[in-house]
Amino acid sequence: MSNQFQIQLENFFARFNQHFDEAVPTIIAETANEYYRESFVKKSFDGKPWPALSKNYKPKRGTMMVRSANLINSIRPGVVSPSLVTSRAGSTKVPYARVHNEGEQISRTARSETFMRNRYKAGNKKGKFKRGATYNTKGYTFKAYSYNMPQRQFMGHAKELNQRIVKRIISYTIL
Structure with a gap:
């Protein structure tokens, strides 16, 4: 009887681990993408506000980084597997994503x-x-001219994001 119980218990945990391995990466990807998109509303990342706009910058419409929503909409999950979860932003329509996220000196000829x-x-x-x-x-x-594009990070490692992910995984495992 104890041997049969042990086999049932091992089967239960094997099914639980498989279910957990399938669900957790999805939770992480969804939470991260949600957090990255919120950066545009808060105009900050991990509690650090974005630098102020140049006094010379005169937007034609919308606000900085949210004029057409192409950048926000380009944020999506990259790889989602039990061993790796990545997010990505940018496309041929949004080639400037990396420059805004990391900051860079732009030189024009x-x-x-x-x-x-x-x-x-x-x-x-x-x-x-x-x-x-x-x-x-x-x-x-x-x-010819050059200027420094200040970093307005919206993706990357963040303590706030890690805390959200942990809370969601804990609430998922409790249910």
Whole structure:
């Protein structure tokens, strides 16, 4: 009888471990992606607020990092397995994800426009483009410049995230 009970107990824990190995990585991935997306609402990561915007920055619409929601929507689980859970952000549509997350010095080379366009010279539309091309006008040349893109981290290791993951796993195992 004790031998049969021991076999049943081992079977129970084997099934429990298999179920646990399948559920925990999913819990971790979902919690991490939720936390990373919240960084954009809080404008901070792991309790550290993002640096203030430059006084020269004038957004056309939306707020910094949330203008089109492409960056937020690019956050998704990478690898989800019992031994490894990763998240990733960025795509061909969002090539700037790494630069915002890690910060970097951006250098632009000098360049010229190879085409010329009509621009309004006065009125409400001054400086905006008109239809058509004008010949015998000057093109536009832009000087080389560089600037430091400050780090506005939204992904990575975080104490807050680890605490959330532990709480969710504990509440899952209790149920």
